[in-house]
Amino acid sequence: MNVPPVTLRRVFWRCLFLQAAWNRRGMQNLGFAYAIAPALRRLYADPGQRSEALRRHLATFNCHPYTAAAIVGGAIHHEERVAAGEEPPGAPLEYKQVLQGPLAAVGDGFFWAGLRPFFGALAAVGTLLLGWPALVAALLLYNGLHLWLRWTLFRAGYRSGDDVVLQLARLSLPAWAARLRDGGAALAGVGAGILALVATGRLGFAAGAVAIAAAAAGVVALWLRARLLPTAYAALALGTAAGILAVRLRGGHP
Amino acid sequence: MDYLVIAVVAGLAAVERKGFLQAMLARPVALAPITGLALGDLTGGLLLGPPLELLWLGAVNMGASLPPNEALGTVAIASGAVLAGQVLGTGVTPAIAALAIALVGVLATVGRSTDRAIEEWNVRLASRAETLLERGSLAAAVRTNLYGLLLPFAVSALLAPAAAALAAWVIPWVLRGFPAADVPLGYGWVALTGVAAAAGARACRSQRGIGLFAGAAALTLAVGWLAGGIP
Numbered sequence: 001m002n003v004p005p006v007t008l009r010r011v012f013w014r015c016l017f018l019q020a021a022w023n024r025r026g027m028q029n030l031g032f033a034y035a036i037a038p039a040l041r042r043l044y045a046d047p048g049q050r051s052e053a054l055r056r057h058l059a060t061f062n063c064h065p066y067t068a069a070a071i072v073g074g075a076i077h078h079e080e081r082v083a084a085g086e087e088p089p090g091a092p093l094e095y096k097q098v099l100q101g102p103l104a105a106v107g108d109g110f111f112w113a114g115l116r117p118f119f120g121a122l123a124a125v126g127t128l129l130l131g132w133p134a135l136v137a138a139l140l141l142y143n144g145l146h147l148w149l150r151w152t153l154f155r156a157g158y159r160s161g162d163d164v165v166l167q168l169a170r171l172s173l174p175a176w177a178a179r180l181r182d183g184g185a186a187l188a189g190v191g192a193g194i195l196a197l198v199a200t201g202r203l204g205f206a207a208g209a210v211a212i213a214a215a216a217a218g219v220v221a222l223w224l225r226a227r228l229l230p231t232a233y234a235a236l237a238l239g240t241a242a243g244i245l246a247v248r249l250r251g252g253h254p
Numbered sequence: 255m256d257y258l259v260i261a262v263v264a265g266l267a268a269v270e271r272k273g274f275l276q277a278m279l280a281r282p283v284a285l286a287p288i289t290g291l292a293l294g295d296l297t298g299g300l301l302l303g304p305p306l307e308l309l310w311l312g313a314v315n316m317g318a319s320l321p322p323n324e325a326l327g328t329v330a331i332a333s334g335a336v337l338a339g340q341v342l343g344t345g346v347t348p349a350i351a352a353l354a355i356a357l358v359g360v361l362a363t364v365g366r367s368t369d370r371a372i373e374e375w376n377v378r379l380a381s382r383a384e385t386l387l388e389r390g391s392l393a394a395a396v397r398t399n400l401y402g403l404l405l406p407f408a409v410s411a412l413l414a415p416a417a418a419a420l421a422a423w424v425i426p427w428v429l430r431g432f433p434a435a436d437v438p439l440g441y442g443w444v445a446l447t448g449v450a451a452a453a454g455a456r457a458c459r460s461q462r463g464i465g466l467f468a469g470a471a472a473l474t475l476a477v478g479w480l481a482g483g484i485p
Contacts, residue, residue: 020273021402023376027318030376030383034399037392051392058384062318065276104317112314116278117458120311123283124304124454132287132300139284143277182466184311184458189467191308192451193474199444202348203437207444214448215471219464221449222456229322229363232309232449236356239445243438 001083003039003076010038011076012154015069027062032072032096039076043083053079056093063100064107069150070164071099073157095162102165106173114177114184115146121187128194206246210239256337257415259292264329264414265407271325272315272369273403280325282306289332290346298336298346302354306331309450310362312457320373323365329414330358334421341426349439353425355446358417368409376402 003011018031036057044050063071078092119142126134156167192215200208214235221231263285271280278284283303290299310324335354339346379398386395429436455467 016275017273017399017403019276021376021379021399022272022373023380023402024318024373025377026380030380030399030402033383034396037396047390047392051387051390054392054395055387058380058387108314108316112316113459116281116314117311117454119278120281120283120307121454121458123278123281124307127283127287127300127304132296135283135287135300135303139278146277178460181458181460182462185455185460185463185466186470188308188311188451188454188458189470189472190474191304191454192448192467192471193478195305195444195447195451196471196475197478199447203440203444207441210441211444211448212471212475214445215452216448218449218452219455219467222452223464228309228312228453229359232359232446232453233356235445235449236352236442240352240438240442242445243441246441247434247437 001043002080003042007038007042008073008076008154008158011035011072012069012151014038015072015150015154018065018068018072026058026060028065028068029058029061032061032068032075033057035072036075036079039079043079052089053082056089059093059096061096061100063104064111066111066146066150067103067107067153067168068100070103070153070157070168071096073154073159074099074161074164075157077158077161099165103168106168110173110177110180111146114180115142118180118184118187121184121191125187125191125194128191128198204246206242210242214239256293256333257419260289260329260333260415260418261411263289263292263333264326265411267325267329268323268406268410269403271323271406273406282310282324282328285325285328286332289329290336293333293336293340295336295339295345298339299332301346301348302328302332302335302351305447305450308454309446311454313362320366320369322362323369323410324362326365326410326414327359327362329410330361330417330421331355333414333418334358334425337418337422338425338429341422342429347436347440348443349429349436350425352439352443352446353428354421355443357421357424361413361417364413365410368413369406372405372409375405 014035018028021030033054040050040053044053074095075092078095081087082089123135123138126138157164196208196211199211267280267285286303287299290296306328313321313324331354335346335350338350379402383395383398455463
């Protein structure tokens with residue numbers, strides 16, 4: 001028996017709650033059981049069998065919340081075979097255990113270290129230049145792309161089971177992540193330039209120079225692994241001191 | 255009424271940030287304008303959003319690690335700054351923004367500790383789900399997952415308005431008592447935005463990050479100056 005498309009869509013919707021009850025013992029286990037429950041209801045009419053299936057999905061699970069969609073889809077693929085007597089009951093659990101680590105690494109590397117910082121920097125630069133319409137456009141673009149990828153991964157997992165790894169490899173996500181990381185760093189540089197220009201326009205040339213000096217000092221400090229919040233507070237204090245000096249040098253008139 | 259609005263925005267942001275969707279709506283670049291809009295000062299939110307986004311661009315939940323809670327920090331800073339700007343009748347100025355970050359920016363770090371405590375607390379939910387499953391209450395066991403959204407909502411809905419109230423009280427007191435501090439604090443804000451941009455570049459973990467950051471900044475400054483600057 002196959003899980004009907006309407007149930008698959010319901011499971012996908014529930015995947016968006018994967019981390020609702022993230023906990024230190026089972027991590028995303030509650031979220032996984034919650035997501036896959038509608039499919040199990042379709043596959044196992046007997047409450048005893050359904051309870052048994054649900055129990056195996058309460059085992060410890062942790063993956064990237066976007067790429068985990070592929071594993072939820074693949075787990076349904078295996079549960080269909082278990083329900084049909086073609087695979088042993090342990091097959092879905094084994095599938096999850098094998099894939100969660102590699103897919104977490106792919107998800108962290110592409111989405112968290114590539115796509116999201118890039119779009120965060122893009123949205124910041126866009127907002128500085130064009131205001132809220134650029135922010136809305138960046139968010140729509142990010143979410144269109146990320147939801148499409150989540151759905152594509154879910155469908156690929158469901159249709160191909162173990163072969164989802166091959167399909168994922170075809171997307172070349174690590175190569176894209178490297179490009180996005182470069183793009184994000186460049187966009188942050190554009191942001192630094194715009195913020196310095198804004199400061200110059202608002203408070204004069206000295207303020208623009210302070211912005212550039214702070215960015216340069218920030219690069220040195222943060223690449224030497226200084227902690228972020230203390231560095232930010234130090235910049236705030238030193239910038240204020242520079243402002244006091246600038247006001248005094250101009251005879252009290254900024 | 256304002257504090258109720260802040261509580262709802264902070265609570266929903268806490269849910270969106272990790273428990274549901276993760277569509278960047280709880281990122282500072284979106285959340286600061288949303289907070290500003292909810293309190294009647296979109297412009298103030300737009301001033302704060304981009305630098306805070308760059309500052310916390312690296313705040314991501316890799317594996318089981320916990321980053322600073324940038325959403326809680328953003329709501330506290332943005333709402334505190336907007337309320338202070340309304341008290342002073344100036345809107346959010348760079349000086350107000352600088353003081354808001356100085357006063358309540360640390361809430362992001364506090365938020366990391368509360369996130370950790372929530373993850374420990376959620377172990378009880380996992381145990382409860384297992385117990386319900388043993389008793390044959392399958393639907394109730396599955397539904398337990400959604401109860402995990404309540405505590406992050408409640409914690410942020412309590413902490414953010416408290417921090418905003420502190421900022422809304424202290425900032426007008428400082429700027430009325432020391433009006434000459436306005437310009438120097440503006441410089442402090444400018445320096446913070448410079449470090450925020452550097453933090454953004456660092457967070458991208460690019461092997462050519464320093465070169466790309468410096469080159470893009472220099473090119474932007476050159477183009478900006480040739481074009482007469484940005485008003």
